[in-house]
Amino acid sequence: MRAAVVTTFGGPEAVEVVEAELPEPAARQVRIKVAAATLNPVDAGVRQGVFGGAGKRIGLGWDVAGTVDATGVATAWSVGDEVVALDPGMVRPLGTHAEYVVVETDAVAKAPATVDAVHAATLPLNALAAVQALDLLELSQGQSLLISGAAGAVGGFAVQLAAHRGISVTALARETDEELVRSLGAAHFASGGVQPGGFDAVLDTAFLGETALEWVRDGGAYIGVIPQAAPASVRGVRTGAVEVSADGARLAELAALVDEGVLTLRVAETYALDEAAKAHARLAEGGVRGRLVLVP
Template identity: 85%
Template sequence: MRAAVVTTFGGPESVRVVETELPEPGARQVRIKVAAAALNPVDAGVRAGAFGGAGKQLGFGWDVAGTVDATGVATAWQVGDEVIALDHGMIKPLGTHAEYVVVDTDAVAKAPEGVDAAHATTLPLNALTAVQALDLLELTPGQSLLVTGAAGAVGGFAVQLAAHRGVLVTGLARADDEEFVRALGAAEFTTDGVPAGSVDAVLDAAILGERALEWVRDGGVFAGVIPQAAPASVRGVRTGAVEVSADGARLAELVRLVEEGVLTLRVAETYALEDAAKAHARLAEGGVRGRLVLVP
């Protein structure tokens, strides 16, 4: 099968599409024939060597939408099931940017009905990151939350999920994103931030760090999206950062929210698998709204 990999760290030109052996599912695993796989900033980090793995073949891709092609023992999934999944991990020889991928059965959820594969694959990594970050915040209806990077993939899901829970959301993004961010459910919008200590919580999808921490009230809570990179606690503010985990049951809940119209799936552009390097180059240019998606 074909797969996008990197063997020497570098820019988009270091991405290669190679022929490799078809992976076989083990116990409690399924093999998925990939219909679409999203490209995320973490893939650029893998390509550049940010997570290590020098001298190894490293695969790209965490998100997948496709069809179950083979199963190991002890799985409830059947060949032919249309699914989505999160293939967790930075250092792996193959990812979802391939024609087939093997994932743990507990990472899989039924694909949302009425949604094409390109849009469905934008859900797992970014929506799970958003919902697990919100879990860290433990907000109740009526409390206030500032989401930085509110027009981005993680931030956009966070705005929608928080608003759906009755949280009062302020979205921080560029001025020309205001209409979009408000349409996601943000009650307020800002391009510069809010008065110091004026919100109960911040979900820092834009990775502003200590600057965003200043906006949280004394005794409030801050959640970042880079593991082990949250700023130190000040003024009694509880700080932490989400380390996203694969969770098929939680992913199924997010699928239901897609089907109910609560969550919006956004695709910026699609690329053939053999054009993976071009997709990386487009990601590196910045300014992407929605996800770039590879289609084998």
């Protein structure tokens, strides 16, 4: 089968599409025939060597939508099931940017019924990161939340999920994105001039760090999206960062919210698997609204 990998670190040109051995599922695993797999910033980090692994062949891709193709023992999934899954990992021989991928059975969820596989592939990593970050913030209905980078993939899901929970969301984004973030459910919009201490919590998907921390009231909460990179606590503000984990049960809940119209899946562009390097080059240009998706 074909798979996108890196064997040396660097720019988009470091991405290769190679022939790899078809993986076989072990106990409590399923093999998915990949219909679509999303390209995320973490893949660029892997490609650049941020997470190490020099001298190894490293597979790319965490998100997948497709069809169960084979199963190991002790799994409730059946061949032919249409599914989505998160397959996290920084340094491993194969990722989801391939024709087939083996994942743990408890990382898998039934795919949303109302969207195609290309859109479904954008759900796992970014929506799980958003909902797990919101869980860490522990906000109640009516409390106030500022989300930086609200027009991005994680930020956009966070706006919708928080608004669905009855939280008062202020979206921080570029002026040109105001219409978008309001359509996602933001009650308020900011592009600058945020009031210090004005919010019960901040979800910082734009990596603003200490700047965003100043916007949290005394005793509030700050959650970022880069593990081990949260700013130190000040004024009694609880700080931390989400480290997204695979969770098939939670992913199933998110897929149901897609079918209910609560969550919007945004695809910017699609690329053939053989164009993986081209997709990385587009990601590196920035300004992408929605996700880039690879189709084997």
